[in-house]
Amino acid sequence: MYSEILEIKDIYNKYKNELSYIPFREVNNFKIDNSVKQLGRCCVNNEEITIGISRLLFKDDQELKNTILHEMIHTIVGCCNHGMLWKQYATIVTKATGHEITRTGCVSSIIKKEMVGKAKYIVTCDKCNRKIYRYKKSKLVTESYYYLCECGGSFTVEEN
Ligand SMILES: [Zn+2]
Numbered sequence: 001m002y003s004e005i006l007e008i009k010d011i012y013n014k015y016k017n018e019l020s021y022i023p024f025r026e027v028n029n030f031k032i033d034n035s036v037k038q039l040g041r042c043c044v045n046n047e048e049i050t051i052g053i054s055r056l057l058f059k060d061d062q063e064l065k066n067t068i069l070h071e072m073i074h075t076i077v078g079c080c081n082h083g084m085l086w087k088q089y090a091t092i093v094t095k096a097t098g099h100e101i102t103r104t105g106c107v108s109s110i111i112k113k114e115m116v117g118k119a120k121y122i123v124t125c126d127k128c129n130r131k132i133y134r135y136k137k138s139k140l141v142t143e144s145y146y147y148l149c150e151c152g153g154s155f156t157v158e159e160n
């Protein structure tokens with residue numbers, strides 16, 4: 001827990017120095033939680049600023065940095081929502097760091113990675129390359145030759 005907080009602080013300090021021309025405000029507290037739905041949050045309360053980061057993000061360095069930058073933009077005066085000003089800064093930060101800062105950011109991709117990790121079987125369409133994750137031996141896994149993808153392709157099953 002302690003080292004995770006330090007990791008967040010390091011990333012925050014690094015970008016605060018590198019992007020010193022952007023008026024990020026000082027963050028007072030960093031927190032880590034186990035949220036799955038909301039991977040990052042930024043609360044401003046009587047001039048106290050807290051950034052919260054989900055533990056899930058520590059599996060992926062890029063996603064962690066993206067989310068910290070995303071939350072840092074919320075600390076700028078007038079950027080508490082994802083309005084015009086927030087978007088302008090997101091564009092500046094994306095250009096300066098190469099990290100693509102989006103409004104919803106990384107939620108879906110992280111959860112997808114979790115799913116892939118837990119799936120026992122991966123069923124892949126030979127034509128469109130769509131992947132379906134299965135956690136048990138379902139009919140799609142055992143009798144995949146009976147099924148066709150929406151695109152008309154047939155499936156290949158792999159154990160994960
Ligand atoms: Zn946001």
Ligand SMILES: [Zn+2]
Pocket residue numbers: 125126127128129130149150151152153
């Ligand atoms: Zn397909």
